[in-house]
Amino acid sequence: MKQLEDQSRRFRLAYGTAALTVGILTTGWGLVFAYMQAWSLAVMDAALIVTAFASYALTRRHQLSAALFLSQFSFLAIVIVFCLLFDVPSAVAPRVSHLFLLVLALLGYINYQRENSRLQVALIALCLVSFVFFASTNFRVPYADPIADEFRIYGSWLNTIVAIIMLCGGVYAMQREFARNLDQARDLKAALTNREFELFYQPQVDQTGKLTGAEALLRWKRPGGGYVSPAEFIPVAEEAGFMPVIGDWVFNESCKTLVFWQQDAATRDLKLSVNVSVDQFMKDDFVDTVLARLTTLEIDPTRLKLELTESMMADDVDLIVSKMSALRTAGVTISLDDFGTGYSSLSHLRRLPIHEIKIDRSFVQEAPGNKRNQLLLKSIFDIARTLDMSVVAEGIETKEQFLLLQSFGCTVFQGYYFGRPLPLPGFHKQWAHDSAPPLAETA
Template structure:
């Protein structure tokens, strides 16, 4: 969404300006220490300035995550060294540089909300642990060179004010982010109520190119007539807990489409795939709600395929298996989506009552030129044959990729080579296309 892009741009700009501000303030102290001929202190300030400039350059180069991680690590080391060597508390002046560890902790939390990683959690934990140590003890190195008290008394006030201002700035940034997320979550709720969502259909074909069905992909039709792709709103919908409601709407619309296809000679045998989120699948009434919609619209359950992501495996496996068995017993097809990128293992695959696995597009697009990926693909097909599972290859964009996957024995395909996601009216044009050349050549 344009709002997301604008926010990211503003966030990069704000972070870059903050980095320059830190550098400018540090230059002032560096000049003071140079005047005092305290060269070790001046060197520390020079390190801060260099870190600030490097962070600004990374942020300006659209490498915000790298800038945040680099600045956190560098400033953490600088603060710890400064506290141990120079900012040693005494009766005249307290230690204050450790306050900047709280700023780094807040910065780390903001970054973790943007892009979750174990490395970021480790940095946050280190900053908090170091803050507790420096706030509770007079820890210092045996060869420490404490700054003269007359400068430390002034520095205590200046650095405390700067740290508090930076903390307030971080809290303000977080408040803006929370407000933005709340506004967008509200927009999604309104869109659902106003029926602004729409299903697009991407063709799925067999090894001859004959149309077998489609995957239903969610789009949000905005007021200006443009369509927002799922990546622009699904993550926010997940955070806001709206996926069960959106997913329920998708199931209903998919069943309506299948009911329509059952009345058409050329579409009666088509299978429709829909994506199911973890939150939606784990709802206690998920199985009952799906089956009730199928029964109400008199849809053949064998024509509805549920695509579940591998992240589902991180939850209650016994409950998952029980629900899958109930759905399979009712006649639905169950597919494991994005295979090879998540939590799947042979032990899980043996337990899960699934019909097929769907290879992630990253394997497909890199395989023809990447020997390692070719070996991985061969292993996936060997596993599928061993477990009697079908394999769907998505992300097919060229004839070379299509032929390459055929050589592995793949029998189901999806990608731009056969057709982009399209509204239902446009998808109907594919119903009469029964052979590979026409469908492939029109992509």
């Protein structure tokens, strides 16, 4: 997580510096145009200055997404207008302002890697189409007011140099990011071979704090270092195509835990929740592999929960329903994880053969002070009761959150308020023979 934070900080710094540079450079040109009493150009530069410094301010306030979209929308419109009205090519100097459209397209691509959206793709496409148009034609509107050639000849050199520097900076930033991901992908592959992965277990309890089960959470312990957060390596593993292999390892280790639990009367009835990635679930033999493993190890299928994310709904829903139905028929509990943040709709929820939904932690943590969130949560519980589904609330960190969810009828709870994820020995030491220590102490 620290590496992710450092990366985000570096990106904010780089983007903030670029915005500030553009603002300062444009201010200089604005003063020149004002001195020349070229007021239309001065107004255009003023718009650029406002956009640049507003983006810089948003970046300083850690609102990077807002800064990026503001920059792209505003600069795209300004560059297009500038090319049509003022930067008209002549025999003395070519049009160069359109070069900044490539910078905007690159910026859009970098932002798309951070936060996928169709709007971002549309912006990138518009930048590239506009660039091709201005690079391939000498089009000008009839009422254009071209900049005087004696100024454009210097501006063409300066703007071209600045645009190329910005492009090089963006390419360098992307190269660093790709290299980092490639190095981490290699480390992940080695981690599988060297058995550097480990499962932690976070307790799940009922209304009284009695232990009912746990969620198996993947951790990666680097040699000679600390644990790497899943938020950092899971996206890299997904991109590298490692999730099916990692997921199989997690499932096999979870089965070993269930075998171990059924040998002790204190843990015999506990259920274990296991996260399943989209790539792993969509494997042709996934259902057969799961059921065969349970049969071979003589594990009661009702003690296994498979947690599937809403993003899975973007794939073949009919196939997903078929796989879920086969697992449910065998007795495996199907849980829809991070409910409310993905692709699910009421029609999907009605069709899916799931036993429970797991409310995303963002709804839980904001609920006590947010009436709209409370109403939304209450509606989720009402829908779940109507469809005969149970609800798990995760991310509970305070007594206030616990009592609020309890008042809505929640029966399964998970979060730091009850216990942090622990390696299996620590989990057993704290929970195996003590039904509700954290709740009894803090409630």
